[in-house]
Amino acid sequence: MSSSNQQQFRYTQTPSKVLHFRNLPWECTDDELIDICSPFGKVVNTKCNVGANRNQAFVEFADLNQAISMVSYYASSSEPAQVRGKTVYIQYSNRHEIVNNKGPGDIPGNVLLVTIEGVEAGDVSIDVIHLVFSAFGFVHKIATFEKTAGFQALIQFTDAETASSARNALDGRSIPRYLLPEHVGSCNLRISYSAHRDLNIKFQSNRSRDYTNPMLPVNQTAIDGALQPVIGPDGKKKEPESNVLLATIENMQYAVTVDVLHTVFSAFGTVQKIAIFEKNGQTQALVQYPDVTTGAAAREALEGHCIYDGGYCFQ
Structure with missing residues (x-):
């Protein structure tokens, strides 16, 4: 057996109908996972873009034997599993079903929670945030704050569709360099949905804005x-x-x-x-x-x- 196949699988794990995928392309979709898995059986659930680098995923088959069939096939094949030409590593998951496929931050809404990595409060002005996100639609309100996760902002759009467009385009990307102070290096955006639907902005300030009032x-x-x-x-x-x-x-x-x-x-x-x-x-x-x-x-x-x-x- 080739060394590449040995890297793809761990046989010490108990078989499960849920498979764990690693080294996936960035923003791998549910459809891409279903496409590679469907020859081996019916896929009943997926969970994409997990892990620190969002390059991992879980796939749940309808039957345990279907998952075993996929693992066995790629274990004996000279060709590794691939998505977009990138080698994907597969192993049995330690979970036996995917529960709550969509967490609170994955349920679409009209308010986005944006974590701006690599900056301190004040490095990115509220006007810069507005400029970046208003490219996707009318921004109603913005509130910025500091949490353990870092400098964050809540951004309210008219509807979930507009918010989704902004999230899909900007999540994992960086604010353009010319909009940042010279001392700031990388400035990545991590974006999820907020449970808020209407932000309560009491004052216009350098930390909060209501563009409707x-x-x-x-x-x-x-x-x-x-x-x-x-x-x-x-x-x-x-x-x-x-x-x-x-x-x-x-x-x-x-x-x-x-x-x-x-x-x-x-x-x-x-x-x-x-x-x-x-x-x-x-x-x-x-x-x-x-x-x-x-x-x-x-x-x-x-x-x-x-x-x-x-x-x-x-x-």
Whole structure:
């Protein structure tokens, strides 16, 4: 018997109608497993993408003899079992049935639980998370937090279909390098479904956003940190570019509403969110665009100008 066959099987295990597959291609599907197993009998259950590297799986046959038949065939064959041209190692499982094929994190829902590996809180902004996930549909809400598992985010979509599209496309992938700070190396996303259906966001802040409610109060810490000055190469302070603008409205003669600001700022692109508040006796507003380029264009055009002659001066 060849050494490759000896690596594929462990004969010391008690036969089971559940087989354990190792070294599978990334994101191996149920259909691929059924395709390789069906010549030996009826497959009644599968569990894919398990293990730390998500390259393992379990397959349950209807009958014990069917599982034995598959193990025996590849044990005596000169050709190893393969999926997508990759050698797959097969052994009997120590379980005799697959129970709860779908865990809580595998039941599709409209809210995703995203673990961002390799980063600290603050390395990935909520705006970057929004930019990445909104490519798949309208993002209603985002809440970020720190747990034992690391830096995590809950992301709410309109429906489970949209959330599934985002999960299928991004799970196991990395956030684009140009969106990350220089000190961050790899930044992998591990995504499962959350049991939540509607996130309770009480404030707009650097840790949570509700993109459906422009009138939601803004957390004071978010206001203070919205546009923190940085020191440029010349040693002078300069404002960093952002897709969120902090507008101070001076010389007010009439009340300024969200609708008024939306009319002014939407001339430069889609306005996603506006929040008006009072700080130090001044009226200010946070205006959010979908990207930095649009925000920079609006700021350059409006800073120091008035909505109407003689009033509403933006700074």
